[in-house]
Amino acid sequence: MAQGVALITGASRGVGAEVARRLARRGGVGTVVINHRDERKSWMARAVAAEVEAAGCRADVLRADLTEPDETKAMVSALGSEHGRVDRLVLNASGGLEHGVDDDYPMLINFRAQVRLVDMLLPLMPRGGRIAFVTSHWAHLERYESPVYARVARSKRAGETALRERAPELAERGVTLSVVSGDVIADSIIAHMLDRLNPGWIRARLDRVGALPDTRAFAESIAEATDPVRSAAPGEVHTVYVGSTDM
Numbered sequence: 001m002a003q004g005v006a007l008i009t010g011a012s013r014g015v016g017a018e019v020a021r022r023l024a025r026r027g028g029v030g031t032v033v034i035n036h037r038d039e040r041k042s043w044m045a046r047a048v049a050a051e052v053e054a055a056g057c058r059a060d061v062l063r064a065d066l067t068e069p070d071e072t073k074a075m076v077s078a079l080g081s082e083h084g085r086v087d088r089l090v091l092n093a094s095g096g097l098e099h100g101v102d103d104d105y106p107m108l109i110n111f112r113a114q115v116r117l118v119d120m121l122l123p124l125m126p127r128g129g130r131i132a133f134v135t136s137h138w139a140h141l142e143r144y145e146s147p148v149y150a151r152v153a154r155s156k157r158a159g160e161t162a163l164r165e166r167a168p169e170l171a172e173r174g175v176t177l178s179v180v181s182g183d184v185i186a187d188s189i190i191a192h193m194l195d196r197l198n199p200g201w202i203r204a205r206l207d208r209v210g211a212l213p214d215t216r217a218f219a220e221s222i223a224e225a226t227d228p229v230r231s232a233a234p235g236e237v238h239t240v241y242v243g244s245t246d247m
């Protein structure tokens, strides 16, 4: 069995869960670690772990709210003691559209938590390590016109920019960064939530671009982005687009 360890944040459901399944099936890693936040939904994370194991990989579930420094530290410490390394890190967990969150929450989860996790994990990442930051076209391409999504998009772009600025330091450690940006994912909960808050939004997007990617296509591109790279220039950030970028 392969020896590498992959950590996927926000992998109890949605895109992150599908990335976990795909990494297990593709066979390049020996252990898939599933992070998520909400204790009441740990059963979902455990169900994903069971699928990972059925695909022939070891699985672990490490619950931590990544906006909480102490919880993040405890997760990293458990990773160190139980697995000793993290070869692939998928920064997938995101937030800001949840009901009742404070105004500063998008920045906490999509910017500060991402940078903090990378800082804490770097000592566990060997040379050849891969980080994939998951984002949306609205964030990556800085299209902030949606009143519902603008704050989240800005915070995700702030997280991406901060990580890109770290690329030279990552390169010195032999770690490479990819950014995987997606159009709205047709079968996702967030797409339905945005459409409810902004009626007709999905229809208008479909009329414009013809077809939208689904969770499987997005997850496959994210999983691929964590594959070992043979010829990336030092410090180069590979950007992958999934779905139309016609905005």
Ligand SMILES: NC(=O)c1ccc[n+]([C@@H]2O[C@H](COP(=O)([O-])OP(=O)(O)OC[C@H]3O[C@@H](n4cnc5c(N)ncnc54)[C@H](OP(=O)(O)O)[C@@H]3O)[C@@H](O)[C@H]2O)c1
Residues within 6 Å of the ligand: 009, 010, 011, 012, 013, 014, 015, 016, 035, 036, 037, 038, 039, 041, 064, 065, 066, 067, 091, 092, 093, 094, 095, 109, 134, 135, 136, 137, 181, 182, 183, 184, 185, 186, 188, 189, 190, 191
């Ligand atoms: N959906 C789309 O249309 C779309 C389009 C482009 C890009 N993306 C990007 O794809 C990624 C995944 O989106 P998704 O639609 O799959 O999201 P989702 O269904 O809302 O799932 C979010 C996941 O993140 C976890 N999470 C949320 N807050 C967290 C925190 N503070 N700490 C740790 N984990 C946390 C959740 O855990 P719990 O269940 O335990 O709360 C859950 O596992 C995001 O980066 C998003 O921006 C999505």
